[in-house]
Amino acid sequence: MKKQDIGDENKSKVSKAPNPKTDQPKEVHSENDDHDHDQIGEEDSDWKSHWQLLLAIAILFVMLTLEFGFAYVPEFPINLIIFSVAYLLAGYNVLYMAWRKAIRFDFFNEFFLMSVATIGAFAIGSYSEGVAVMAFYSIGEWFQDAAVNRAKRSIKALLDIRPDEVTVIRNGKAEVINPKDVGLDEIIRVKPGEKVALDGELISEKASFNTAALTGESKPDSKAKGDTVYAGMINLNTVAEIKVTSLFTDSKLSKILEMVQDATARKSQTQLFISRFAKIYTPIVFALAVAVCLIPYFFVENYSFSEWFYRALVFLVISCPCALVVSIPLGYFGGIGLASRNGILFKGSNFLDVMTAINAVVMDKTGTLTEGVFKVQEIVTKDIEEPYLVKLAAAIESQSTHPIGIAIVQHAGTEKGKALSIAEVEEISGHGLKGKIDGKEVLAGNTKLMKKFKIEYPAEIDSIVYTIVVVAVDKKYKGHITIADKIKEDAAQAIKELHALNIKTVMLSGDKQAVVDEVAKKLGIDNAYGDLLPEDKVKKVQDLKNEGKHIAFVGDGVNDAPVVALADAGIAMGGLGSDATIETADIVIQNDQPSKIVTAIKIGKLTKQIVWQNIILAMTVKLIVLGLGAGGIATLWEAVIADVGVALLAILNAVRIQRMKL
Known part of the structure; x- marks a missing residue:
C-alpha cells in the first residue's frame, strides 16, 4: 500500500534558536513528484474507482464459482479475457502509478512490486490468483484511505472553525462580509450561537463564550467590557459587539491552524527511519525474489521454472511493506489529533517521540505553576x-x-x-x-x-x-x-502525576528564594531555585543535561528562549493571549493547565507504543510468510491475505488512538 502524505510541506516559522536534537531538514519535492494520496482513494475521489473495484470482485467471485461449483469452466482465451477485465478494473490505479514511477526510473516501490507480481501470475496462467492479489490489495487500499481520511476529517472538524462570514457595522448598518475583508478597529457583531471570526476587544458590557475550540475546555468564559476575545470562541447568550484588533491572517486561531498543519508534515525519527528502510528494503526484496527463482536451478533436481517463478511471486507479494509505510504515519497523525482535542498543540510528530524520553520537567513559576494574576x-x-x-x-x-x-x-x-x-x-x-x-x-x-x-x-x-x-x-x-500570586488548581496534581511517571521536577524562577521555596513546598517539587537571571536558568538546565537528563522546559516561550532552545522539548503555556509562545515553543498548552504536561507525555508514550506494536506485528508476520513462500508452502492467495490482513490490523491499531480518552 502507499505511503500517505498527511500534511503540506513544512513551512513552520519557528523563531527559537535551532535545536540539533529536534530540528530536521525539510523534504523538497519537485512539481512532478507523485503524491500517492492524490492518486488512489483520496477523500474526494469519484465513485468510479470504487465501482470498478466492486465489479472486479464480482467478476472474480463469479469465475471462482464457475471453476469450483459447476462443470462448465470458460476455457482459454475466454477465461483470460474475463480475468483481464477484472484485473484492469481492480488494478488500474496501481498499474498507472507503477508506470508513472517507472518512466522516471523509480522501480523500487510497492506499486511496481505489486504490478510485477500480478502480471507474473498471469504469465504462468494463475489468472484468478493474479486478480485476487490486485483486488485484495485494492480493498486494503480502500480501508487504508478510509482510516486516513477519517483522521483528516477528525482534525479538520476540530480545527477548521473559522466562520466564512461576519457581520460588520459600517455607517450604522450591519453588513455580512468575508472576515478577510474586515479592517482593524472595525466593529463586528456576534449573535448567540455564532463563532467569533476575528480577535478583538469586547465593547459590549459583558458576554459569555465557549472557548473549547482554543483550549479544549468547554466551560463558559465570562468577559467584561474591554476584555480580549479571540477568533474561534462561540458566543453563548447575548449579542456581543467587538472591536477588531487583529486581521484575519494574524488571529490567534490562524496561527494555531497553521501550526497544526505544519505538525503533520514534520516527521518523527521513527517515520524517517521507516522511509529510509523502505528504500533499502524494496530493492533487496526484488533481488531475493530473483534469487528464489533462479538459484534453485543449480541445486534442485527436476527444476521447474514456473514453480520457482511462482514462489518468487509469492515472495514479492508478501514482502510489500504496506503496514509499515501506512500505519506508522497514521499513528503519529492520530497522536497529533488526540493532543489537539486535549488542548495540546505539537509542532511536529517528532516531538511526540521526544516526550517519551523526558525524565526531567523544568518549570518556570509565574504563569506556569501559578496563575500569574497578581x-x-x-x-x-x-x-x-x-x-x-x-x-x-x-x-x-x-x-x-x-x-x-x-x-x-x-x-x-x-x-x-x-x-x-x-x-x-x-x-x-x-x-x-x-x-x-x-x-x-x-x-x-x-x-x-x-x-x-x-x-x-x-x-x-x-x-x-x-x-x-x-x-x-x-x-x-x-x-x-x-x-x-495564586497557585493553579491542578498544579499539585500535575507534580504528583509527574512523580508517578518517575520524572524529576525542578522549578526555576527569578522571584526570590523564599517565595520559590514556599511554592515548591506546597506542590512537592523536587528542586526549586530562585533569584535567577536568564543566564542562571540556562546554567541550571545545562547542569541537568550534563547529568544525562532529557528535559522538557515549561514556561514563557519568549523570555526563556535560551532555555527553550537548550531543552529537548520547549513547552509554552500559550493560554489565550500569548502569541509569541506559539512561535517559540515546540509544544503549546492552550488552557495553561500544568496537568496537560502529563497528558502530553502520556500521548507521546501511547503513540510510540502503538507505532512499535505495528512494526513488530508487520515484520513478524512477513518474515514467517516469506519463509513459507520461499519454501513453496504458501500460495499467492495466502500471501495476499496475510499481506492485506496484517496491514488492516496495523491500520485498525493505529486509528485506535483517535478514540482514546485521557
Whole structure:
C-alpha cells in the first residue's frame, strides 16, 4: 500500500534558536513528484474507482464459482479475457502509478512490486490468483484511505472553525462580509450561537463564550467590557459587539491552524527511519525474489521454472511493506489529533517521540505553576505619600508587560491627579525597571536592583515571603509594594502525576528564594531555585543535561528562549493571549493547565507504543510468510491475505488512538 502524505510541506516559522536534537531538514519535492494520496482513494475521489473495484470482485467471485461449483469452466482465451477485465478494473490505479514511477526510473516501490507480481501470475496462467492479489490489495487500499481520511476529517472538524462570514457595522448598518475583508478597529457583531471570526476587544458590557475550540475546555468564559476575545470562541447568550484588533491572517486561531498543519508534515525519527528502510528494503526484496527463482536451478533436481517463478511471486507479494509505510504515519497523525482535542498543540510528530524520553520537567513559576494574576496586598512608604508612591510605581511599570507590573498599574487605576512625565525607561533583565519621572530617577524592582545601585533598604524586606516591588527615588528607598500570586488548581496534581511517571521536577524562577521555596513546598517539587537571571536558568538546565537528563522546559516561550532552545522539548503555556509562545515553543498548552504536561507525555508514550506494536506485528508476520513462500508452502492467495490482513490490523491499531480518552 502507499505511503500517505498527511500534511503540506513544512513551512513552520519557528523563531527559537535551532535545536540539533529536534530540528530536521525539510523534504523538497519537485512539481512532478507523485503524491500517492492524490492518486488512489483520496477523500474526494469519484465513485468510479470504487465501482470498478466492486465489479472486479464480482467478476472474480463469479469465475471462482464457475471453476469450483459447476462443470462448465470458460476455457482459454475466454477465461483470460474475463480475468483481464477484472484485473484492469481492480488494478488500474496501481498499474498507472507503477508506470508513472517507472518512466522516471523509480522501480523500487510497492506499486511496481505489486504490478510485477500480478502480471507474473498471469504469465504462468494463475489468472484468478493474479486478480485476487490486485483486488485484495485494492480493498486494503480502500480501508487504508478510509482510516486516513477519517483522521483528516477528525482534525479538520476540530480545527477548521473559522466562520466564512461576519457581520460588520459600517455607517450604522450591519453588513455580512468575508472576515478577510474586515479592517482593524472595525466593529463586528456576534449573535448567540455564532463563532467569533476575528480577535478583538469586547465593547459590549459583558458576554459569555465557549472557548473549547482554543483550549479544549468547554466551560463558559465570562468577559467584561474591554476584555480580549479571540477568533474561534462561540458566543453563548447575548449579542456581543467587538472591536477588531487583529486581521484575519494574524488571529490567534490562524496561527494555531497553521501550526497544526505544519505538525503533520514534520516527521518523527521513527517515520524517517521507516522511509529510509523502505528504500533499502524494496530493492533487496526484488533481488531475493530473483534469487528464489533462479538459484534453485543449480541445486534442485527436476527444476521447474514456473514453480520457482511462482514462489518468487509469492515472495514479492508478501514482502510489500504496506503496514509499515501506512500505519506508522497514521499513528503519529492520530497522536497529533488526540493532543489537539486535549488542548495540546505539537509542532511536529517528532516531538511526540521526544516526550517519551523526558525524565526531567523544568518549570518556570509565574504563569506556569501559578496563575500569574497578581494582586497588591500591602503598600509600605517612607517619607512619601502612599498615592504618590503608587503613581510612581505604576508609571514606570506601565512600560512593562510583566504580570507584576500589570497588577500595580491596575491597582493604581483609581488614583487621581496630574499625569506624570516618563522618559528614558530601561528594563534591567532579572532586576526591574529604571527611568526618569518628572525629572527624578526612579527605580522599581526586586532587592537585587537595590543592591545593584547600592541603595539601602530595610532588612526585614528580605524575610518577606511574597513578591516585593521596591521603589527608590533619586537613590533613596521610598517604600515597597507586596504582591501575591495564586497557585493553579491542578498544579499539585500535575507534580504528583509527574512523580508517578518517575520524572524529576525542578522549578526555576527569578522571584526570590523564599517565595520559590514556599511554592515548591506546597506542590512537592523536587528542586526549586530562585533569584535567577536568564543566564542562571540556562546554567541550571545545562547542569541537568550534563547529568544525562532529557528535559522538557515549561514556561514563557519568549523570555526563556535560551532555555527553550537548550531543552529537548520547549513547552509554552500559550493560554489565550500569548502569541509569541506559539512561535517559540515546540509544544503549546492552550488552557495553561500544568496537568496537560502529563497528558502530553502520556500521548507521546501511547503513540510510540502503538507505532512499535505495528512494526513488530508487520515484520513478524512477513518474515514467517516469506519463509513459507520461499519454501513453496504458501500460495499467492495466502500471501495476499496475510499481506492485506496484517496491514488492516496495523491500520485498525493505529486509528485506535483517535478514540482514546485521557
